[in-house]
Amino acid sequence: MTESEQPTEQPSEQPSVPLSVLLADPALGLRQVAGPAGDRLVSTVGTTEIEDPSPYLVGGELLLTAGVRLPADAEGVDTYVRRVVAAGVSALGFGVVPVHDEVPAELVAACDRHGLPLLRLPPATPFVAVGQATYAAIAEARNRALREISRAQSALAAAAARPDGLRAVLDRLSGHTGAWAVLHDARGNELFSAGPRPAPPVPGRVRDLAVRTLARVRSGSAGRSAPAAGADHEGGVHLTAHTLPGADGTATALALGQATTTAPTLVHRQITGTAAVLLALLTSPRHALGTDTHSAGALVRLMLGATPAEVAPALAPTGHWVVVHGRYATAPPPGDDPVQLAALGTALGTPYLQVDGPELKALIPGASDARPEVPAQAADLGWVLGFSAPAPASELARADVQAGRALRRALAAQLPAVVHTRDPLTVHGLVPAADARELARARFAPLDDAGPPGAPVLVETLRVWLTLHGSWDRTATALHVHRNTVRHRLARVAELLDVDVQDPGTRMELWFALHWLPNEDPGD
Numbered sequence: 001m002t003e004s005e006q007p008t009e010q011p012s013e014q015p016s017v018p019l020s021v022l023l024a025d026p027a028l029g030l031r032q033v034a035g036p037a038g039d040r041l042v043s044t045v046g047t048t049e050i051e052d053p054s055p056y057l058v059g060g061e062l063l064l065t066a067g068v069r070l071p072a073d074a075e076g077v078d079t080y081v082r083r084v085v086a087a088g089v090s091a092l093g094f095g096v097v098p099v100h101d102e103v104p105a106e107l108v109a110a111c112d113r114h115g116l117p118l119l120r121l122p123p124a125t126p127f128v129a130v131g132q133a134t135y136a137a138i139a140e141a142r143n144r145a146l147r148e149i150s151r152a153q154s155a156l157a158a159a160a161a162r163p164d165g166l167r168a169v170l171d172r173l174s175g176h177t178g179a180w181a182v183l184h185d186a187r188g189n190e191l192f193s194a195g196p197r198p199a200p201p202v203p204g205r206v207r208d209l210a211v212r213t214l215a216r217v218r219s220g221s222a223g224r225s226a227p228a229a230g231a232d233h234e235g236g237v238h239l240t241a242h243t244l245p246g247a248d249g250t251a252t253a254l255a256l257g258q259a260t261t262t263a264p265t266l267v268h269r270q271i272t273g274t275a276a277v278l279l280a281l282l283t284s285p286r287h288a289l290g291t292d293t294h295s296a297g298a299l300v301r302l303m304l305g306a307t308p309a310e311v312a313p314a315l316a317p318t319g320h321w322v323v324v325h326g327r328y329a330t331a332p333p334p335g336d337d338p339v340q341l342a343a344l345g346t347a348l349g350t351p352y353l354q355v356d357g358p359e360l361k362a363l364i365p366g367a368s369d370a371r372p373e374v375p376a377q378a379a380d381l382g383w384v385l386g387f388s389a390p391a392p393a394s395e396l397a398r399a400d401v402q403a404g405r406a407l408r409r410a411l412a413a414q415l416p417a418v419v420h421t422r423d424p425l426t427v428h429g430l431v432p433a434a435d436a437r438e439l440a441r442a443r444f445a446p447l448d449d450a451g452p453p454g455a456p457v458l459v460e461t462l463r464v465w466l467t468l469h470g471s472w473d474r475t476a477t478a479l480h481v482h483r484n485t486v487r488h489r490l491a492r493v494a495e496l497l498d499v500d501v502q503d504p505g506t507r508m509e510l511w512f513a514l515h516w517l518p519n520e521d522p523g524d
Contacts, residue, residue: 014060016041017137019091019117022062025133028125030093034108035117040090043138045131052083059088062119062134064127066095067104074106081110091117095127145267152176152271160278166346169282170194173275177268179260183279184210184241186218186253189380191343198237198259205234210241210255217243218253227276238263242272244280254283254343283343322372323388323399324348325407326360330382344383347375361403366390372419379416386410387419440516443509446496453489459514461489462501466511470502 019040023030043060046053049068057063063084071077084092092111094103103120111118121130155176159168170181174195182193182203188211190203197203213230232239237259244254256276258264264272344360345353352363360383366372372387379385386407388399402420410418447455461479465486468474476483490501499506 014043015138015142016043016060017134017141018042019062021137022130022134023119028130028133029122030125030130031120033103033118033120034111035091036115040117042090042134045127045134047127051080054083054087057084057087057089059090061089062091062093062130063089064093064095064121064130066099067107068099070100070104070107074109077104077106078110078113081107081114081116085114085116089116091119093119093121093127093130095121095123095125097123148176148267149270149274153274156271156274156278160282165282166192166279167194169275169278173271176271177258177260177264178262179258179264179268180206181275182206182210182257184214184255184257185343185381186211186214186255187382189382191254191347191380202234202237202239202259205232206239206241206257206259209239210257213241213243214253214255234259237261240264240272242276244276244283254279283346319392320366320390321393321396321399322364322366322390323396323403324360324362324364325386325400325403326362326378326383327407327411328358328360328382329384344378344381347378347381349375360385363396374417374419384410384415385417387417389420436512436516440513443497443513444517446498447493450492450496458489458493458496459517461486462493462510463514465490466507466514470507 019042022028022042023032041060042062044058044062045064046057046061047064048056049065051069051071053063071080081092094100094107096102103118108118110116121127152172155172156169159165159172162168166183170183170192171194173179174181178195180193180195180198180202183191184207185191188207190207209230209232213228216230217228227243227245229243230241238261240258242256244256256272256279258272341353341355344355345351345362348362348364350362350364354361364372372390374385374387384407386403386405386409388402388406391399406418406420410416444455444459447458450458461475464478465471465475468478472483472486475486479486494501497510499510501507501510
């Protein structure tokens with residue numbers, strides 16, 4: 001496993017062409033006579049007739065020679081091949097006639113031994129023609145790459161303009177690069193992702209790489225340095241992480257992670273760079289928290305005396321709102337970090353947020369007949385949420401109460417979010433489950449000192465008696481005991497609980513408490 005980290009600006013790659021393209025050109029008549037069959041990339045063509053050309057090579061060459069100064073013995077030929085391989089030559093082309101009638105067997109053996117592709121150039125193919133064909137193929141490959149980048153950039157820009165811009169940009173990025181794309185915050189929370197999700201442990205490794213890269217950025221000068229990138233490998237999968245650039249040239253607190261089974265190309269890195277800029281814009285405070293003229297105008301009107309109902313149409317053309325209450329479930333709370341607030345606003349789909357310590361309130365424009373959508377990304381950011389039903393501006397106070405109740409239910413049931421339904425309110429829905437269980441335990445705690453037949457028997461007798469509307473005979477039949485036993489048990493319950501079991505209000509209280517006991521289902 002290797003890892004490398006470097007600035008976002010990558011070293012430029014030399015344009016190249018696969019060796020197979022040259023071998024497939026019938027005008028050249030090239031034939032591979034030694035070396036591995038795997039395709040090599042050729043970035044330039046060079047001609048040499050010196051005994052040791054390695055000091056003059058930069059790597060990636062198709063090195064052409066007629067063997068004028070080729071060593072005469074096998075050991076010398078082996079040394080020649082070993083040197084050009086060490087210099088990074090992609091392939092060796094040998095032109096037959098006039099110096100050699102055929103490719104020397106010693107050269108063929110040495111190229112096989114050192115893994116260097118060896119091409120035979122027929123007498124009718126000038127070295128210049130090989131160079132011209134190579135550079136023409138490189139130019140065509142460069143044009144194809146530019147067209148691919150242009151198409152991808154257009155698709156990414158169109159995706160960014162969609163209402164679900166973050167998810168759409170990641171989806172287009174994944175489609176053009178073939179990579180699983182994911183957006184992480186500094187804590188490693190997975191905010192959005194697109195593309196086929198790789199099997200574990202790859203997602204965790206991408207997350208760790210993103211967190212490390214973001215941590216390195218935060219440790220830079222003034223607490224935040226320029227955007228950076230990191231790379232890693234996991235079982236043949238290439239992992240990368242790019243911190244998103246900010247408007248001031250520094251990095252934001254978000255990172256774009258990718259995982260793919262093929263090494264990223266220059267085209268893929270160009271496309272990823274475009275996506276990173278668009279994602280940075282979409283998660284910027286200015287975009288996600290809202291600075292549009294409609295919002296500013298509504299604020300002006302409110303400050304000059306207009307009512308919420310009068311300015312609401314300027315903010316939500318549909319005329320309806322969903323109120324959200326939230327509680328930050330982890331520590332520390334997000335505070336006023338604009339990037340975290342922007343990511344939360346983007347996840348909820350609204351610029352109308354108020355975060356006060358661990359508490360959140362938000363307004364989401366919504367249709368009157370649409371059930372609010374619960375974004376998983378908000379929970380990933382650490383929030384537990386309660387959503388109201390859509391309501392017009394004139395009924396926002398009622399929706400605010402609904403959102404508060406939904407949040408209490410979510411916290412009590414340890415759920416990431418609860419959406420208020422339009423069903424009639426019930427006592428079970430109004431009382432948080434944890435409070436209800438505690439109330440039931442306290443209510444029936446005196447029965448623990450009942451002695452024989454024991455608290456469970458007394459509780460079950462009370463339950464059956466209340467179920468059968470206080471009928472002594474039917475309760476006795478159901479429990480297979482004498483009716484006087486039922487009377488005796490209920491009298492004992494009344495004495496220990498200090499209640500009048502004949503009072504309707506007491507019966508109702510005991511009935512709810514029975515259903516709130518642990519291991520009971522309030523829906524029964």
